Every structure is written in C-alpha cells, then in structure tokens.
Amino acid sequence: MTETILDQAIAWHRAQDDADFDWDGFTLWLEADPAHRTAFDSIALVDARIVEHRATLAALVPPVDMPGPAIAAEAPRRRRRWVGGGVAAALALAVAIPALRSPAPQPADYRTGPGQGRTILLKDGSRIALAASSHLRVEGAAQDRLALEGSALFDIPHRPGRTMTIEAGGQRISDIGTRFDILADARTMRVAVAEGRISIAPRDGGDAIPLPAGRQLLVDRLTHRGATSAVSPGTVGSWRQGRLVYEAVPLSLVASDLSRYAGVPVRVGADVADRPFSGVLIVGDGSGLVGEVAQFMDLRTVHQGGAVLLRAGAR
Amino acid sequence: MEGGLETVYHSCRAELLRFLLARTGSAAEAEDILQDIWLRVGQGRSGPVANGRAYLYRVAQNLVLDRLREARRRAVREQGWMEMAAGVDLRHADPADPNADALAQMTEREEVARLASAIANLPAGARRAFQLHKLEGLSHDEVAQRLGISRSGVEKHMAVAMKYLRRALSED
Numbered sequence: 001m002t003e004t005i006l007d008q009a010i011a012w013h014r015a016q017d018d019a020d021f022d023w024d025g026f027t028l029w030l031e032a033d034p035a036h037r038t039a040f041d042s043i044a045l046v047d048a049r050i051v052e053h054r055a056t057l058a059a060l061v062p063p064v065d066m067p068g069p070a071i072a073a074e075a076p077r078r079r080r081r082w083v084g085g086g087v088a089a090a091l092a093l094a095v096a097i098p099a100l101r102s103p104a105p106q107p108a109d110y111r112t113g114p115g116q117g118r119t120i121l122l123k124d125g126s127r128i129a130l131a132a133s134s135h136l137r138v139e140g141a142a143q144d145r146l147a148l149e150g151s152a153l154f155d156i157p158h159r160p161g162r163t164m165t166i167e168a169g170g171q172r173i174s175d176i177g178t179r180f181d182i183l184a185d186a187r188t189m190r191v192a193v194a195e196g197r198i199s200i201a202p203r204d205g206g207d208a209i210p211l212p213a214g215r216q217l218l219v220d221r222l223t224h225r226g227a228t229s230a231v232s233p234g235t236v237g238s239w240r241q242g243r244l245v246y247e248a249v250p251l252s253l254v255a256s257d258l259s260r261y262a263g264v265p266v267r268v269g270a271d272v273a274d275r276p277f278s279g280v281l282i283v284g285d286g287s288g289l290v291g292e293v294a295q296f297m298d299l300r301t302v303h304q305g306g307a308v309l310l311r312a313g314a315r
Numbered sequence: 316m317e318g319g320l321e322t323v324y325h326s327c328r329a330e331l332l333r334f335l336l337a338r339t340g341s342a343a344e345a346e347d348i349l350q351d352i353w354l355r356v357g358q359g360r361s362g363p364v365a366n367g368r369a370y371l372y373r374v375a376q377n378l379v380l381d382r383l384r385e386a387r388r389r390a391v392r393e394q395g396w397m398e399m400a401a402g403v404d405l406r407h408a409d410p411a412d413p414n415a416d417a418l419a420q421m422t423e424r425e426e427v428a429r430l431a432s433a434i435a436n437l438p439a440g441a442r443r444a445f446q447l448h449k450l451e452g453l454s455h456d457e458v459a460q461r462l463g464i465s466r467s468g469v470e471k472h473m474a475v476a477m478k479y480l481r482r483a484l485s486e487d
Contacts (some may be wrong), residue, residue: 030337060431279432
C-alpha cells in the first residue's frame with residue numbers, strides 16, 4: 001500500500017464528519033482502485049480501536065508534557081534526553097557509591113528472589129511492595145532509614161516532624177508523605193510519584209529538588225545527570241498489576257527490570273544501553289517480554305549462556 | 316418527519332447502493348446493508364433529520380464500520396480458540412468456550428498495551444497532537460492553538476500518527 005493512498009485515506013477519514021462531506025467524491029475515489037478501500041478500512045479500524053479504548057489509553061500513556069509551574073525551573077525543555085542545567089548540577093555531587101552510612105544497631109534486611117514479591121509493613125503504617133529480585137534494608141529505631149536495590153512501590157503516610165529517608169541509586173529521598181515507585185540498578189535510577197510529593201538529592205549532599213505527583217526523575221549514575229518528565233499517576237507501580245510502563249527510560253534499566261520477570265538475566269549491548277524506551281508491557285508469564293521490547297526497538301536478541309542479550313540490528 | 320426520510324431514501328437508493336458497493340467491494344454485502352438502512356428508516360427510529368441524504372450516507376458508513384469491527388473481533392476470537400485448542404483436546408474445544416473468551420480478552424489487553432506503547436513512541440510532535448486530539452478530545456483548532464502551530468500542521472502530525480499506529484498494530 002503506497003504512502004500516497006494512505007494519506008488520501010487519512011484525509012477522507014478525517015473529513016467524513018464534516019457537514020459538507022463530499023460523498024460523491026469519496027465514492028469516486030473508492031471506485032478508482034480497490035486498494036483505496038483497503039487503505040480506508042485499515043485507517044477506520046485503527047481509529048475505531050483508539051476510540052474504543054480511549055479511557056484506558058489516556059490512563060496508560062503519560063500526558064502531554066508541558067512544563068508545570070511547580071518545577072518549571074528544573075524541567076528539561078525537551079523530553080527523552082538527559083539534560084544539563086539545574087538538575088545535572090544538583091546531582092553532580094553524587095560520586096561513588098559508599099556503603100550505607102551510620103550503621104544502626106539492628107538493620108532488617110528483606111530480600112526477594114526471582115519471581116517472588118513481598119509486602120513489608122512498617123510500624124508507622126507505611127507499606128512497601130517489594131518486587132522480585134530486590135533488596136530493602138530498614139534501619140533505625142523508628143524504622144525511618146530505608147535503602148533499596150531493585151524495585152519497590154512505597155506507600156508512606158505523611159507524618160509531620162518525621163524524617164524518613166530512602167536511599168536508592170545514589171540518591172536520597174526525603175520529605176515523604178506519598179505514594180511513589182523506585183526502580184534502581186547499578187547504572188540508573190527512576191523514581192515516579194503517584195501522589196503527594198517528595199524531595200530528592202544526591203546521597204552525599206547537594207541541593208534537593210522537589211518531585212510532585214505526575215512527574216518522574218531519571219538519574220544516570222555514571223554521568224550524574226538527571227531529567228524529569230511527565231508520568232501518568234495511575235501507572236506508577238502498575239507492575240503490581242502485571243503491567244510494566246516505561247516513559248523514556250534507558251534500555252539498560254528496562255533490561256534490569258525485565259530480568260525480574262523474564263526468568264533469565266537480560267542484558268543490553270553498550271551501543272543501545274542509553275536508548276530511551278517508552279512502552280507498556282504485559283508481564284503474563286514473562287516469556288514474551290524480551291521479544292516485545294526487541295520488536296519495538298528494532299533490536300536483535302542473542303542467547304548467551306543462560307542470559308539474553310539485546311543488540312542493535314534487526315532480528 | 317419519518318415520511319421525509321423515506322422519500323429521501325427512495326430517491327437516493329441507487330447512489331447509496333453504488334457507494335456501498337465501492338465501500339465494501341461486495342454486491343451481496345452492499346444489498347444487505349442497504350436493507351439494514353431501510354429497516355432503520357422504515358421503523359422511524361431516527362426522528363426528523365436536517366440533511367436526509369448526508370444522514371443516510373453516514374448511517375451506511377457506520378454500518379460498514381460495525382461489520383468490519385465484528386469481522387475483526389471474530390478473527391481475534393478464532394485465533395484465541397486456535398491457540399487454546401493447540402494445547403488441549405480438540406474434541407472438547409469450541410469457539411463458544413468461555414476459555415476462548417478469556418484468551419480473546421487477553422489478546423485484547425495485549426493489543427491495548429501495544430497501542431499504548433506505539434503512542435508513547437510516536438515522534439514528539441505527532442504524539443502531542445495525537446494525545447490532545449484523540450485522548451483529551453480537543454478539536455484540531457484547539458490543538459493548533461495549544462501547540463502554537465497551524466491547523467494543517469496538526470493534520471500532518473495526525474497523519475504521521477495514524478500511519479505509525481496502523482503499522483504498529485498490523486505487525487506481529
């Protein structure tokens with residue numbers, strides 16, 4: 001089907017609701033070539049499916065990103081890019097990855113294996129859903145110093161005067177009274193806020209930036225750069241419902257997340273590790289995830305020992 | 316005025332049939348749909364209409380789309396049934412089986428996810444125009460104003476989006 005025919009079909013389809021639509025002209029166009037009908041059918045069907053699922057799609061796809069007033073100063077002007085400027089400067093002090101500081105008398109460690117998940121309740125009513133292959137450490141008599149490796153969804157009620165902090169991916173999150181999701185590996189961390197707001201700063205000092213509901217922050221731990229972008233609050237933590245939702249997340253972080261669900265370690269080639277991935281993946285039994293990502297990103301899957309490697313180049 | 320619409324139907328019958336033939340590519344289906352239109356007009360369910368001819372064309376156009384969607388749903392159901400039947404005893408499998416329904420629903424969910432992913436991966440300009448128009452319900456003019464571009468700019472973005480989504484949904 002040629003591009004021209006599709007363009008014509010789209011133009012006819014767009015105009016069909018106009019009061020003065022040219023039904024005679026449309027009939028003649030259809031009669032001119034059977035391919036016209038096929039093209040129009042395909043456009044009408046795609047449109048019908050969008051209309052049918054409009055509400056679901058609106059909830060799944062992050063809203064159009066217009067810098068909001070709350071963090072306009074930090075918001076990158078373009079999406080899907082690491083940015084210089086405010087955020088990068090604020091996070092530039094995040095060096096090295098020292099061991100947890102100020103050891104508490106009895107830290108509690110919660111670990112999950114592949115395919116496992118668990119919910120941790122703290123004394124103050126906080127609830128943390130720990131995803132598979134993750135590690136949460138809880139320290140302090142008041143259970144107010146937390147550290148995460150991997151993925152977790154946090155429901156932390158607001159308590160005036162409390163000083164809870166969560167360390168993950170080289171960052172420290174504070175000023176918490178909210179619902180948010182953290183995904184962190186050795187290279188990248190993402191924090192997405194569903195309700196309320198949090199403050200986030202490099203673990204070793206530096207200015208904190210606020211992150212309100214509907215925004216996510218992605219930090220590259222190697223370059224110490226970060227960028228914020230819009231995120232649908234309803235999709236934050238949706239991995240608990242078997243749906244992985246990414247918005248311009250580097251492929252390397254997506255891969256470390258996929259390893260949790262696919263049952264095999266998933267790695268990405270250095271040439272594609274930084275490519276941003278946006279998409280919604282249905283976990284199911286986990287077996288289709290890597291193929292789905294490869295298809296969307298036009299990548300090749302290579303089986304290496306027990307692991308799967310995603311590389312540039314069509315399959 | 317039902318009588319009015321009936322009169323319009325009789326005077327437009329030939330051109331409607333010609334349109335339906337071009338639209339469906341099948342004489343039998345065109346006749347079928349024309350019959351459906353007649354039933355609607357005859358039962359007077361529509362009430363008075365301002366532009367009878369345009370109204371009848373629109374009804375025809377919608378009936379064609381309904382049939383297309385029904386055919387697609389059937390294809391999805393049958394595929395779900397075949398996937399299920401591939402793993403179980405065929406003698407007890409039937410397209411009306413509730414398990415086949417569950418599979419079709421799963422396929423449907425995956426399709427929505429695929430659509431959402433495709434939207435998220437649209438080129439930035441096309442994605443903004445698409446989301447504002449299709450998901451947030453703004454008119455083309457409102458989208459143009461919001462994005463500070465011309466109306467034809469919005470239409471170009473929308474065409475890019477529709478072509479992209481069409482491709483994303485058709486590849487397997």
